[in-house]
Amino acid sequence: MRSHKRLAIIALVLAFFLTAMPSTTPRVYGASSIAVPCSAKCTIAILSPGGPLNLNTNVNSSFIVSFAVNNFTLVQPGTVNDVNTTVPASGSIKAHSEGHIHVFVDSHYITIWTTTNGIPLTLSPGTHTIRLDLVNDLHYEFSPGINATTTVNVADPLQSTANTAQSNAGNAMYYSLGALIVSIVAVILVAYVAFKPKPKP
Incomplete structure (x- = not known):
């Protein structure tokens, strides 16, 4: 009897997670996931x-x-009944272009972004491609897609530290050599002035 209860509880928990996961994952691809074009x-x-x-x-x-x-308002995603999406004018509803941004790094979905503030990213050293896609409230891409892409080269912090230390050591060597040369010239000038024969009166 206890094993049946355990199986029933496990089945309920599994069913809960299986139904909750699709609602938390953005739907970004597929024929049914294309938004109407922006009103502007x-x-x-x-x-x-x-x-x-x-x-x-x-x-x-x-x-x-x-x-x-441009011509787009960033908003938090709402529900299916919410008007926070891009729709053409219809009846009493004015045309509006609202939605959010899907952030991708190297073609992997990272997060959504709903404000005009800059997007903080922390990436591993190397070359990475960042893509920002405008999507509507239901996470649907526009047709044609509206996105921007950039490629960045992330510095290796250990290599940067080593390069800085090497550069500092090289600079110290040159500054030390320069100081030595200035000191030698100063000693020669002082000796010249001190031991210069004085003119006879």
Whole structure:
């Protein structure tokens, strides 16, 4: 009897997780997951790194991705009955373009983003491709897709530390050599002034 209760409890817990998982995972692909086009031309652009604000694509392991959206309002995802999605004008409902951003790194989904603040990322050393996709409230991509991409080179902190130490050691050597040369010249000048024969009156 106890084993039947255990099996029933395990089955209920498993069923709960199986029904909860699809509701927490963004639906980003598939024929049924395409949103209607934006009511106005929606765009997203990455400003930094590798964009107009900062052309440099070399970054530390933790950095901020700055971006800009046009004709689109970023909102928290709601429910199926919520109006926080991109819909054309219909009856008393005005056309509006709302949704959020899906963040991908190397084609792997990372998170959603719902504010205009920069997106903090921490990546392993190496080259990574970051893609930001505008999606509607139901996590549906637009057709055609609206996204922005940049590729970054994440520095290895250990290599950076080693390079800095080596550079500092090289600088110290050159500064020491320079100080030695200045000291020798100063001694020669002092000796010249001190031992210079005085003119006879």
